[in-house]
Amino acid sequence: MDAIPVDPTTRHRAAHLGDFTVRPRMLLITGWALLVGGAGAVAALALLRLIGLVTNFVFYQRFATSLVAPGRAHHPWWLVLGAPVAGGLVIGLMARYGSEKIRGHGMPEAIEAILTGGSRVAPRVAFLKPVSAAISIGTGGPFGAEGPIIMTGGAIGSILAQHMRLSADERKTLLVSGAAAGMAATFNSPIAAVLLAVELLLFEWRPRSFVPVVGAVAVSTVCRGFLLGTAPIFPVATAGLKVTAGDTALCVVAGVLGGALAVAATWLVYRAEDGFARLPFHWMWWPAIGGAIIGLGGLVEPRALGVGYDVIDQLLTGRATVSLIIGILVVKTLIWALSLGSGTSGGVLAPVFMIGGAVGAAEGLVFPHVIPGFWAMTGLAAVVGGVMRSPLTGVIFTLELTHAWGAALPLLVSSTAAYALSALLLKRSVLTEKIARRGLHLTREYSTDPLETFFVEEVMDRDDTVLHADDSLDTALTATLRCGDAGRDGRRLFPVDLGDEDAPLAVVTRRRLLDASAKASVTGPATTVREVSRPATVVLRPDDTLRRAAYLFAEHGVTEAPVVGHGPGGRVVGTVALRHLLYARRHDLTEEVHRQRLLPRQGSGRSTVVDGSGARPAPEPARREAADV
Incomplete structure (x- = not known):
């Protein structure tokens, strides 16, 4: 295929558009x-x-x-x-x-x-x-x-x-x-x-x-x-900290218990919110009703009122009494969840710290002693990980609050266990549930964008068809028909050789050729390809990612673009259309849902493929073919 010149301005713009980390x-x-x-x-x-x-x-x-x-x-x-x-x-x-x-x-x-x-x-x-x-x-x-x-x-x-x-x-x-x-x-x-x-x-x-x-x-x-000041908020003495394998295993139990409490508290918050929403008067009065609930709880356990940093400190340092642990675990959880549902103003982290510390301190009454406050720390990390669905935040928060850096692994185990239980039992966290109730969707899963893992050259249509600017429309249409079905659907983009090395890259679609040909047959003399072609709005390179292609398509309102190689003269090597972006999504879907047995069964001598339906599809195809499944 002849080399087609690319306008330097277009080439420079294409090389930099889509770089969103300027x-x-x-x-x-x-x-x-x-x-x-x-x-x-x-x-x-x-x-x-x-x-x-x-x-x-x-x-x-x-x-x-x-x-x-x-x-x-x-x-x-x-x-x-x-x-x-x-x-x-x-x-x-x-x-x-x-x-x-x-x-x-x-x-x-x-x-x-x-x-x-x-x-x-x-x-x-x-x-x-x-x-x-x-x-x-x-x-x-x-x-x-x-x-x-x-x-x-x-x-x-x-x-x-x-x-x-x-x-x-x-x-x-x-x-x-x-x-x-x-x-x-x-x-x-x-x-x-x-x-x-x-x-x-x-x-x-x-x-x-x-x-x-x-x-x-x-x-x-x-x-x-x-x-x-720079001191930790709740310093914990870690002298003698030695966590055994058995203690680490018990951290799973602590995490599950903390996760169960997190699930119950989250459920209670939104049941309270639903209850307040059914009241027959304006929401302006709801915080006062929530205040009455707080006051009644304060009569039972006064230490449950307020931020409670002093109580958290007692829990994390092992100085809390049994009556305080039980009072906080019951009263604080109830008044916090019920009053929060009234729509009053206040944060969730400090109450979660206190509730988590209380459930951990209660576990410490039964679990083996490690250091004072150890199980309260695991409970705190667990409840934060379960309530907020942020397990790493729960671990690091606990470590920075206490400076008990040697407890990192036990905290990670308990927080992750609580996070797993919360994810299994609840569709959303205490934060995202409120967002969902306002008609919004919030993803809580981070994953690689499949469009970032494919390059343009892996999915593009490779074609050596080049239209010449002085060709008649009939000649050009005949040339595009040789491209097979992809040329007949009217959407294929074709490069146009303008015959001038300094001219920018031009393109034309088969649909545009058909429309111009129909108009020329009625209104007047034949038209050449030059008159119906247009400069390429977007130019891609073979090593561009599909994500960049998608951004450029969206920015310029196009659905197809030529692909120009890096060699001398900017040779067009193919075209990419909107439909090609689905290849990456299909490949991602294939990796997620298609199950395979890659090693042979003992004595079988060959590998098998097993999917969720019990069918036996063919062995895993190569990357490009997998995208077409």
């Missing part, structure tokens, strides 16, 4: 993310101080900003019962007349902003969310600060991004940078914050987003050291 943009977004990280740390400090202020004022009638547990001292029954109700009333009014986005525990709202709102968060949410969370937690709500700070930090990043000319993906990166920065500053857990961002917010692991988020988290963690 280095200058990544560095620019990283620079802005560093500022967002510092702001996230300040926001985390402000929220913690605001929670302390409200708690001290309501339960101790003093002005102080230090975090204090509501249940540390004895309070009148009317205060324990009435404070959460009053807090719920205030939150209901703020949500109705301020912004409904303050309802909930923060992470689903951040996910929804990413999925449907172009990562845009209203500025008022950055103010109302932490204030509402401080009121909710400060009046006894059994919630954590991390969900609100995720929404607040995310709002900071989003507001900054909205003042600049950025894409939705770049706004998402800054939103998640702020959210992760706030999380890292709250718990002094940079690695867990990054993992949480990847597993729950970014929906990708790519340099364009990962690098800025890490930069924001790093700045936030350094700032946190100056503002709140």
